[in-house]
Amino acid sequence: MTDTQAPNAGLRQRLGVLTSGGDAQGMNAALRAIIRTGIERGLDVYAIYEGYQGMVEGGPRIRQMNWDSVGGILHKGGTVIGTARSDAFRTREGRRQAAKNLLEHGIDRLVVIGGDGSLTGANLFRQEWGSLLAELAELGEISQETAAAHPYLLIVGLVGSIDNDFYGTDMTIGADSALHRITEAVDAITSTAASHQRTFVVKVMGRNCGYLAMMGALASSADWVLIPENPPAVDNWQDVMCERLRAGRKAGRRDSIVILAEGARDRNGKTIGSSDVQRVLEEKLGEDVRTTVLGHVQRGGAPSAYDRILGTLMGYGAVEAILQAKPEDEPALIGIKGNRITRTPLMECVNKTHAVADAIAAKDYDRAMELRTNSFKDSWRTLMTFVRALPRPAPEDQKHFRIGVLNAGAPAPGMNAATRAAVRLGIDKGHTMFGISNGFQGLADCEVRPMDWMSVSGWVSTGGSNLGTSRMVPKGSQLYSIARTIENNHLQALLIIGGWPAYEAAYKLYTERENFPSFNIPMVCLPASINNNLPGSDFSVGADTALNSIVEAVDKVKQSAVAARRVFVVEVMGHYCGYLALMGALATGAERAYLNEEGVSIHDLTRDVDDLLRGFKSGKRLGLMIRNEYANPVYTTPFISALFEEESKGLFDVRQTILGHLQQGGDPSPFDRIQATRLARLCVDFLSEECNHDSQRSAYIGLEAGQIHFHDMQDFPRVIDAKRLRPRNQWWMDISKVAKILAQPGPSWQNPEEKA
16 A cells, blocks of 8 residues: 555445434544544545434535544534434435435445434434335436445444433543533532522433432532432422431531432422422522523533543544444444443443333332442432431441541642542441541641541532642651551541552551551552552542643633644643643644653654644644653753744744643542542442451552452552553553544545645
8 A cells, every 4th residue: 555545445435424412512522533533544434414314415414524624623512513303314215315315425334423312213224224225226216236335334323412321331422521511500509509508409401310410419519419210219308308408507508509300200200390499498498599400501612621532532433343343243332431442232222221211201210220330329329428417327336447538649639529528428437537637747747637527518629638738758757656646546547548659658658567566557549640640540530630621721722823823832740641641632632742651752853843844834723732741851842842943934833831730720520529439438438348357458449441449559569660650551551542543634544745
């Protein structure tokens, strides 16, 4: 194959892509990935505008796309190719016309981005394909040769839905962005509610799925939640709700927030509306109540970093699946489990999704909850603890322990959410919880205080570390001081929330057990670092917030750059770990990510200069490079910027932007709040169990490929690169190839000179 020859030249397969049903943030990221990956793999790719309606109408609604057709869409909400309901496609005549229109372009492969109705329609279309072509040939609308050349329709589905209500994937495209809208709104409402000691009712989307309401409540410390799958267990739920809110006020809360999903109902199946809840609260609490219906604001706006990355990886996975598909194969749904792209039979996913709605309609709510994932059910149980005004009385027959909680290392958004969850869940189990100020330095200085239920009120939404943190890794006399603090306060377990210094300090205490018997207590590390450089965990608390801060800053930088024919070199944090740089590049569409893991050479920089010159000569107006702060000690951000400026010869300007500590600041994202809460619950369970068995196990927790693991602290040196402060194995480096494909100025087989 020559440089100018596409793969399988002369035998190019043709792929169509459409978005259907309700729009969702991240659809454009998926669209961009499908089109560019398809072209890179040698396919002719066509966008079908206005969903199935565009397929029925044909003509200009079906357009071949090139590499640049999807430039500049990654940050946009909605779908640039449109979506529409199509009554015509529901008829056989409409589907026959759609088949004819596809064949006019030689399309016999489809990627459909939509909800259950859209994907069900795609499968029906696939099943009827052979008979539709036979009818078209019989009517003389296509030739027998055309029918014979396209005997099968291959389809792959992606779920674009903010409700996160689909079986076969942990997250659907758009759900994370919708959670951002909800938590931002509730955070804002909470401040005004507290000012006036007022109650607010917030209604969110979710006709047959309570994910947004539940996770929104978990991420915003709401006081009461109503979801379709699990209505209140008692008929007098209104009295229970009001009594709970009264108790919260007596305990010291100045605000009360009730969140309900649009599909909320009681045990008899009667719909519970926001006006119903408002009326009950006003009558029984005797105060003014305000209602906010968030509505379609949850669908709108720019997608979050997570949804951009999710859409991109799913789009890439869809093309790989369609290329490997065989006519006899069941159509696949592309999903994500943990952080791994998966394929599941499409109709199995559709049927199991419908089963939840059927169970709700039949008032079989136990069945509806049973059909939800384990993480959904665990989150609901955790939320039911948090909505209590005060903890339950401690069971007398249950052992109670004294557990210390501290933050260590650099501050990371979500540390407070983890601390809050640990304190409240520990107290609810009957334990005595102690907050340790200023990390291991505070532990050495005996800065230990008991924590109660209300001492962590309002912590879930705040960034930084309210306990205080330090980077100290204890040694020498500090170890003796820490041992005395543990003894004097009779601490029986430690929860350590933090980054690399936290893990090093915990390992130090583990190795010093022979010298200091006080260290022979259960300890567990919870990963909290924006660098995402900790072993045993795919995601550290704080990394998602930092990534969103990077994306928001770069979006603004790109607007400036487009107006002035400019190249920006953006430096992000991470030390020797390139997670933020690579994922930031993937989420912003940067042309290049400079990582310490891959190294930077003068050959790389020369190639990048050549690509920039060629692009700007062809009309390009924006260049974006993202550099990890420790990518190379010589080729620094100022060096790269000066090199590009010198070689541009006035063709473009170059600016450097070092984002710095804004990546550590800000309120935690919904993802980080929820992740912190989930990990804290598991850590408290771990410490409780180890204390119950008089164990001295020291461990660190992590979420890997969707599964929770506790790793023994003794393994810490074996799994890390101690010189570069990162794990030996970094799962996300596999994503580098996707970023490189999509960021190219054109497909790798295309001669750049011919592209212009």
